[in-house]
Amino acid sequence: MASLDRVKVLVLGDSGVGKSSLVHLLCQNQVLGNPSWTVGCSVDVRVLFSYTT
Ligand SMILES: Nc1nc2c(ncn2[C@@H]2O[C@H](COP(=O)(O)OP(=O)(O)O)[C@@H](O)[C@H]2O)c(=O)[nH]1
Numbered sequence: 001m002a003s004l005d006r007v008k009v010l011v012l013g014d015s016g017v018g019k020s021s022l023v024h025l026l027c028q029n030q031v032l033g034n035p036s037w038t039v040g041c042s043v044d045v046r047v048l049f050s051y052t053t
């Protein structure tokens, strides 16, 4: 079975629905305390390490 080593997720939606908060929580593992307006777009990265023996 082929494995994916990189996945890109595009999050779209109306302003104020919680996109930045959700992405921050998923990528940084912590709640975004004081979200500000996103100008244009933002990029966040989550790195997962997987070791096989
Ligand atoms: N009640 C509630 N408020 C949320 C939730 N997620 C985000 N918010 C609030 O909704 C507002 C907009 O969030 P933001 O992440 O900036 O939305 P975006 O414009 O879609 O990126 C902020 O005041 C957040 O604190 C949630 O799950 N529940």
Ligand SMILES: [Mg+2]
Binding pocket: 019, 020, 021, 036, 037, 038
């Ligand atoms: Mg935003």
